[in-house]
Amino acid sequence: MCRCPEVAPQYDDVFLFEIQGDIDVGLLAAAMDDLVERHSVLRTFIVPTDSGHVQSVRRSRRQVLADGSGSFGVDTLADALLAQRRGTAEIVNGAPLFQAQIHPVEAGWVLAVIVHHLICDEWTMAILWRDLSECYAARLQGRDPRLPPLPTTYADYARSQRAAWPTAAARAVPFWKKVLAGYQDGFAWPQPRNTSTLPSTEVRFAPFLFPADRYPSIRELSRSCRATPFLVLLSATAVAASRVTGRTDLLFATDTASRESPAVRNLMGFFVNTRMTRVEVAKARSFGDVVAAVRASWLAAERYRDCHIHPVMQVLGEPNSMRVDMVYGLLEDQPGPRFADAEIRPLPVTPTYHYWRDLGFQWYPTADGFRADVIHKPSRIDPATLAAVVDEVSAVLERPQI
Structure with a gap:
C-alpha cells in the first residue's frame, strides 16, 4: 500500500x-x-x-x-x-x-x-x-448459532506471531540467505513494441485453458515425480519464462493459506504467507529434473512455513520475483450469504486492478484440466510477449522438455 x-x-x-x-x-x-x-x-x-x-x-x-x-x-x-x-x-x-x-x-x-x-x-x-x-x-x-468453537482469537494469533518472530527469523534468515546465494536480481521481459496508454501499474487478466486430454503430462509428471500438479505447472511456467527472457535463474513467489493449525481454520483474518521458489533451469538436464528440483525446494522450505516471509525478504534486500499461484476456489461452494425465504444473487463488481509486478500466473483446477489467468501490465507486457509466454507454457506441457 x-x-x-x-x-x-x-x-x-x-x-x-x-x-x-x-x-x-x-x-x-x-x-x-x-x-x-x-x-x-x-x-x-x-x-x-x-x-x-x-x-x-x-x-x-x-x-x-x-x-x-x-x-x-x-x-x-x-x-x-x-x-x-x-x-x-x-x-x-x-x-x-x-x-x-x-x-x-x-x-x-x-x-x-x-x-x-x-x-x-x-x-x-x-x-x-x-x-x-x-x-x-x-x-x-430464536436460537443460538450452530458454529464451530474458536479456540483462539486473531489478536492472540498476531501476538503469538510477533513473540515467535525472533526465534523463527534466527532459523529462517540463514536458510533463505543460502537459498538465494548468488542470485542475480532482476526479471527483465522483452521491451514492449507498442506504447500502452494505460497507467504503468494497471493490469489485465488474460484467461487460457489447459484441458487434461491435451496435456496428460501434468498428471503423468505429478505421479512420476511425486509432485502436486501445481509444482508441475510452476515448473512449466519457470521454463517458459526462461525461454522468453533468456534468464536461467529465476525466483517465484506463491501464496499459501497458512491454515495448517486447527485452531485458526474457522477464524477470520489475514493468514496468507508466501513461499519463495528459486528455479535454476540451467542445472537441469530434463523437465523432470526441473520438477524434482522444485519439489525439493518446496519441501525444504516447509520447515520454515510458520515464519512470515516478507520481513525475511526485507532483511535479504527484497529480490524481485514472479508470482505463480494455485487458486482452489474456496468460494465456489458458497459464493455469498444464504438467507431462508430469500433469493440472493451476487452482482458483478469489476474494479480496475493495479499491480507492481509485470506478469504473474494464477492457476485454477477445473473439472477437465486447468485454467490460467495471466495477470500482466499492458505498459510492460505487449500482446506478442504475452502470447509467447503462454505458447511456451503450452509447448512445455505438450512436450515436457527444457
Missing part, C-alpha cells in the same frame, strides 16, 4: 448481493452484530503510534448495518462504492476495515460488504458468508 499508492484502494474488496423475497432487515443487522462479536478482527483499525502503525480492536461490538444513502440503481451502485474505496492515508489513520450496508432498490435490497484485504483472504470470505448465514438463521429461529 505504501510502495504503490495507485494499488492501495483496490485492497478494499467490495461484494454486492441483490436480495429478493422475504428478508428481515432488523434481524440481518442483529446477525451482523453477532458476526462482528464472534470475529473481533472485523472491529480492527490501524492507528499511527510513536513506534509505528498498530492494529487495534474497537471495544464496541455493534456493527450497525448502515442504511444506504442516496438513490442508486443496481447497475450504478457498484461504481459508486468502488469510487468510495479508501487509500493508504485513510486506512492507516483509523478508517474501519469492515463495513456493511443495506440499500433499498426497486425489486428488494442490495447488501454491500466492504472488507479490507488487511483483514481477509479468500478462506476468510468463505467463513464470513457461512457464519453470517448461520447467525441470520439463528436470529430468525
Whole structure:
C-alpha cells in the first residue's frame, strides 16, 4: 500500500448481493452484530503510534448495518462504492476495515460488504458468508448459532506471531540467505513494441485453458515425480519464462493459506504467507529434473512455513520475483450469504486492478484440466510477449522438455 499508492484502494474488496423475497432487515443487522462479536478482527483499525502503525480492536461490538444513502440503481451502485474505496492515508489513520450496508432498490435490497484485504483472504470470505448465514438463521429461529468453537482469537494469533518472530527469523534468515546465494536480481521481459496508454501499474487478466486430454503430462509428471500438479505447472511456467527472457535463474513467489493449525481454520483474518521458489533451469538436464528440483525446494522450505516471509525478504534486500499461484476456489461452494425465504444473487463488481509486478500466473483446477489467468501490465507486457509466454507454457506441457 505504501510502495504503490495507485494499488492501495483496490485492497478494499467490495461484494454486492441483490436480495429478493422475504428478508428481515432488523434481524440481518442483529446477525451482523453477532458476526462482528464472534470475529473481533472485523472491529480492527490501524492507528499511527510513536513506534509505528498498530492494529487495534474497537471495544464496541455493534456493527450497525448502515442504511444506504442516496438513490442508486443496481447497475450504478457498484461504481459508486468502488469510487468510495479508501487509500493508504485513510486506512492507516483509523478508517474501519469492515463495513456493511443495506440499500433499498426497486425489486428488494442490495447488501454491500466492504472488507479490507488487511483483514481477509479468500478462506476468510468463505467463513464470513457461512457464519453470517448461520447467525441470520439463528436470529430468525430464536436460537443460538450452530458454529464451530474458536479456540483462539486473531489478536492472540498476531501476538503469538510477533513473540515467535525472533526465534523463527534466527532459523529462517540463514536458510533463505543460502537459498538465494548468488542470485542475480532482476526479471527483465522483452521491451514492449507498442506504447500502452494505460497507467504503468494497471493490469489485465488474460484467461487460457489447459484441458487434461491435451496435456496428460501434468498428471503423468505429478505421479512420476511425486509432485502436486501445481509444482508441475510452476515448473512449466519457470521454463517458459526462461525461454522468453533468456534468464536461467529465476525466483517465484506463491501464496499459501497458512491454515495448517486447527485452531485458526474457522477464524477470520489475514493468514496468507508466501513461499519463495528459486528455479535454476540451467542445472537441469530434463523437465523432470526441473520438477524434482522444485519439489525439493518446496519441501525444504516447509520447515520454515510458520515464519512470515516478507520481513525475511526485507532483511535479504527484497529480490524481485514472479508470482505463480494455485487458486482452489474456496468460494465456489458458497459464493455469498444464504438467507431462508430469500433469493440472493451476487452482482458483478469489476474494479480496475493495479499491480507492481509485470506478469504473474494464477492457476485454477477445473473439472477437465486447468485454467490460467495471466495477470500482466499492458505498459510492460505487449500482446506478442504475452502470447509467447503462454505458447511456451503450452509447448512445455505438450512436450515436457527444457
